[in-house]
Amino acid sequence: MKxxxxxxxxxxxxxxxxxxxxxxxxxxxxxWQAEPNTRVCPTCLxxxxxxxxxxKRALEEVLLLxxxxxxxxxxxxxxxxxxxxxxxxxxxxxxxxHRRPLGEEGFLPLGARKxxxxxxxxxxxxxxxxxxxxxxxxxxxxxxxxSGLPLVEIVSAPExxxxxxxxxxxxxxxxxxxxxxxxxxxxxxxQLRFEVNLSLGTGPxxxxxxxxxxxxxxxxxxxxxxxxxxxxxxxxxxxxxxxxSETRGFDEEKEVTIRQRSKEAALDYRYFPEPDLPPxxxxxxxxxxxxxxxxxxxxxxxxxxxxxxxxxxxxxxxISQEKKWLQxxxxxxxxxxxxxxxxxxxxxxxxxxxxxxxxxxxxxxAEEKNRxxxxxELQKVVAEVLAAAPAVVADWQKGKKNALNFLLGQVMRQxxxxxxxxxxxxxxxxxxxxxxxx
Amino acid sequence: MVLNELTLTKAREGLRExxxxxxxxxxxxxxxxxxxxxxxxxxxxxxxxxARKRADWADKILQNQPQEAKKYPLLGIPYSLKDLFCTAxxxxxxxxxxxxxxxxxYNATVYQRLEAAGAVLxxxxxxxxxxxxxxxxxxxxxxxxNPWKIEHLPGGSSGGSAASVVAHQAIFxxxxxxxxxxxxxxxxxxxxxxxxxxxxxxxxGVIAMASSLDCPGPITKxxxxxxxxxxxxxxxxxxxxxxxxxxxxxxPRALKNSLAGIKIGYARxxxxxxxxxxxxxxxxxxxxxxxxxxxxxxxxxLLDPAYAxxxxxxxxRAEVFSNLAxxxxxRYGYSLLRRGEKIEAADIYxxxxxxxxxxxxxxxxxxIMLGAYTLAESLSAxxxxxxxxxxxxxxTRIxxxxARAFGEVDLIIGPTSPTTALKLGAREKNPLFxxxxxxxxxxxxxxxxxxxxxxxxxxxxxxxxxxxxxxxFKEDLVLRAAYAYEQATDWHLYQPPLxxxxxxxxxxxxx
Numbered sequence: 001m002k003x004x005x006x007x008x009x010x011x012x013x014x015x016x017x018x019x020x021x022x023x024x025x026x027x028x029x030x031x032w033q034a035e036p037n038t039r040v041c042p043t044c045l046x047x048x049x050x051x052x053x054x055x056k057r058a059l060e061e062v063l064l065l066x067x068x069x070x071x072x073x074x075x076x077x078x079x080x081x082x083x084x085x086x087x088x089x090x091x092x093x094x095x096x097x098h099r100r101p102l103g104e105e106g107f108l109p110l111g112a113r114k115x116x117x118x119x120x121x122x123x124x125x126x127x128x129x130x131x132x133x134x135x136x137x138x139x140x141x142x143x144x145x146x147s148g149l150p151l152v153e154i155v156s157a158p159e160x161x162x163x164x165x166x167x168x169x170x171x172x173x174x175x176x177x178x179x180x181x182x183x184x185x186x187x188x189x190x191q192l193r194f195e196v197n198l199s200l201g202t203g204p205x206x207x208x209x210x211x212x213x214x215x216x217x218x219x220x221x222x223x224x225x226x227x228x229x230x231x232x233x234x235x236x237x238x239x240x241x242x243x244x245s246e247t248r249g250f251d252e253e254k255e256v257t258i259r260q261r262s263k264e265a266a267l268d269y270r271y272f273p274e275p276d277l278p279p280x281x282x283x284x285x286x287x288x289x290x291x292x293x294x295x296x297x298x299x300x301x302x303x304x305x306x307x308x309x310x311x312x313x314x315x316x317x318x319i320s321q322e323k324k325w326l327q328x329x330x331x332x333x334x335x336x337x338x339x340x341x342x343x344x345x346x347x348x349x350x351x352x353x354x355x356x357x358x359x360x361x362x363x364x365x366a367e368e369k370n371r372x373x374x375x376x377e378l379q380k381v382v383a384e385v386l387a388a389a390p391a392v393v394a395d396w397q398k399g400k401k402n403a404l405n406f407l408l409g410q411v412m413r414q415x416x417x418x419x420x421x422x423x424x425x426x427x428x429x430x431x432x433x434x435x436x437x438x
Numbered sequence: 439m440v441l442n443e444l445t446l447t448k449a450r451e452g453l454r455e456x457x458x459x460x461x462x463x464x465x466x467x468x469x470x471x472x473x474x475x476x477x478x479x480x481x482x483x484x485x486x487x488x489a490r491k492r493a494d495w496a497d498k499i500l501q502n503q504p505q506e507a508k509k510y511p512l513l514g515i516p517y518s519l520k521d522l523f524c525t526a527x528x529x530x531x532x533x534x535x536x537x538x539x540x541x542x543x544y545n546a547t548v549y550q551r552l553e554a555a556g557a558v559l560x561x562x563x564x565x566x567x568x569x570x571x572x573x574x575x576x577x578x579x580x581x582x583x584n585p586w587k588i589e590h591l592p593g594g595s596s597g598g599s600a601a602s603v604v605a606h607q608a609i610f611x612x613x614x615x616x617x618x619x620x621x622x623x624x625x626x627x628x629x630x631x632x633x634x635x636x637x638x639x640x641x642x643g644v645i646a647m648a649s650s651l652d653c654p655g656p657i658t659k660x661x662x663x664x665x666x667x668x669x670x671x672x673x674x675x676x677x678x679x680x681x682x683x684x685x686x687x688x689x690p691r692a693l694k695n696s697l698a699g700i701k702i703g704y705a706r707x708x709x710x711x712x713x714x715x716x717x718x719x720x721x722x723x724x725x726x727x728x729x730x731x732x733x734x735x736x737x738x739x740l741l742d743p744a745y746a747x748x749x750x751x752x753x754x755r756a757e758v759f760s761n762l763a764x765x766x767x768x769r770y771g772y773s774l775l776r777r778g779e780k781i782e783a784a785d786i787y788x789x790x791x792x793x794x795x796x797x798x799x800x801x802x803x804x805x806i807m808l809g810a811y812t813l814a815e816s817l818s819a820x821x822x823x824x825x826x827x828x829x830x831x832x833x834t835r836i837x838x839x840x841a842r843a844f845g846e847v848d849l850i851i852g853p854t855s856p857t858t859a860l861k862l863g864a865r866e867k868n869p870l871f872x873x874x875x876x877x878x879x880x881x882x883x884x885x886x887x888x889x890x891x892x893x894x895x896x897x898x899x900x901x902x903x904x905x906x907x908x909x910x911f912k913e914d915l916v917l918r919a920a921y922a923y924e925q926a927t928d929w930h931l932y933q934p935p936l937x938x939x940x941x942x943x944x945x946x947x948x949x
Contacts (some may be wrong), residue, residue: 051677086788
């Protein structure tokens, strides 16, 4: 009999923060499609003697996120150096947080569950290495535009149980980042990156090993990597192989994971407090101010839409997906528009999502003004429609009540949508009733 | 009047009173450099044409715009800069083969401030590679000599700076100190060397040795000169997050001839073995001078400097390990590929290792190895935490110990170095040579305290350095005591016979 194993998935998510300048220098953070190595300075190039200074805005954004994730805030904390060699790491170390992250021990609501968050911390991005071949020769080029961009890393506990749940978690984080307006979280631009930690156990106990899959840059790859790993690990365990910790990469073409290094070769990053930056002391008044600026969180909004406006669950979820849409909805309701209709419009007509509630109100008012309410005129159209569709009329007479909707649609078409639906319906029913009596 | 032998204070006066031109002053220094360099070897780079242009620019202002000239506190004053400060467009080697061709695209804040003050850069001075050493013998290029005795060492790592000032190649110089690198060469060469409080002077653009300790400071011919240079370079720098936002006093105003009411402490261990008895005696003789100036001399307890050596070694090596990681030869610096050398590297890591293997000297490699050890989690299984963290805790104890001592006294004095300048080759015998030589300055450097070294005598025609340490950000008090002592004695009047026009009779040297 096939043993059912417990899946343990933890996620490490890196998101690029929304700031004007980089994390530790004043280079612009907007690097999208910029010429390589044009958004650089001595600091983010790691030149001898250059020093970092802290971007306060980035700090504020991470604190906001940590508060949203219900974390304990370490008001006294510090940056550390993570030491390792790589060509696109120009200082030979990354400035990050390790022992004392800004936020610790929070949770993310996910449906009925609360996924535990281990830590939320601030760090800098590395540069980019571009490998290519030309005339049989292999080249690697370095672009440091990305070097020093502010990143927030969100580390979850290994509490996710399936690929579906892991992807939902990633999407929930993306939604939160956008809601808080602290990251565009655009996957296309590489602003959201994922690392999956996965292991399989026989019971509720967390296994002693874990496999880390690095560098996943889409929800699809997160799913594929998890599905592949579950299958791979299950097979090995079935064969009686005892698994050990390792780090794996993901081959995007073959959709398989590939071993990079084993735990035995695990790197000692020799973390120590960054001596170029004084320890952080988060002022309580400042923290309070950040907390007070907290917008309604997406899951709270979702609940409110259902409870207060009686929206359907799927409608509430879609509208609370983006802050902009939620604002649209709230503004429209405040303008006196019917909530259910606004919700339907937002869900079914995505083109409206980029416009404003005021525009919708104006549009509907114009529609209303234009409405064909002249009974005589409408009756004429109704008679025409009924005359042109005897088969449908017969259907209705046989009891197919759906036929009415078709006829209603026909009237709408004839009048270019100007017909008042309520009145038309009444007139149709009346006319059909008359026809039957005759 | 031999222009290059003037102090900064006298040179300023002369320029303002139009007794001579900035160009004359610069030429005098350049001539002295040309004359003395073959023997002294204090410069890695001399920028003679650049200096002449700057001097001519200064002259134009001095001659035509006397009001404008007041805006430049160091207008027309030629100086030398330790080759650890980044100077845009001018070779900056850190005394290392790794950076032998490195021309930075930007300026250190301190250099920028000196330029803005109108000073005239003569060149960049020799140092132990990456400031790792106390003799300049660890320079990857050559050894600088002591101006008093050519077969002796100048100390280090700012040895080139100290030698260039005492040998009158430059009117003043700028060094950096991590653990004695300003005060010890100042002591051995007989200059005034001021190590400010950590954070008082910006580190931006100073090639890092140990970031939590590094501090630039002046090396000058007199205490007043040091106060003047400090005034120009000190102050908050938004580019250095560890620089202090505290306002700076006007240091030259602190200089007074009286020390009435000032309590000065000394600790017994700073005068005992391995401190040479003649050095200890010279320092003890200063006590009566200070008392005559109105100060009270008091013996105090301080932690044994041996603890500081251990703490300093652990912390400094760890930070060196990390700070030197950027030198991989891929983007700048020593590169086997760019040198056109044939190498066999299986991957990028082997290439980096090959570049570093050849670009770094023996001392840098030793320090990297030791730092990698003191930081490693994986190598400290039998310790609660890596050595680095234990060292940090001990550092806190040392800081507290000084804070306690400064509850009792205003200043602390002692010898700067246990010895006078040693002979060439002294370093080779002892891998911890620097730490032994710097044992008397390392405790205060760990606590981030300001300290000054100035002459307090001679032993065998070599100067003896007296150090005065103060509480954090009390440079003004340190300078005041040093100035009062200097003015009450005549040690500062002696000139190195080989490198000056005037000389004092040898019988004045303490034997």
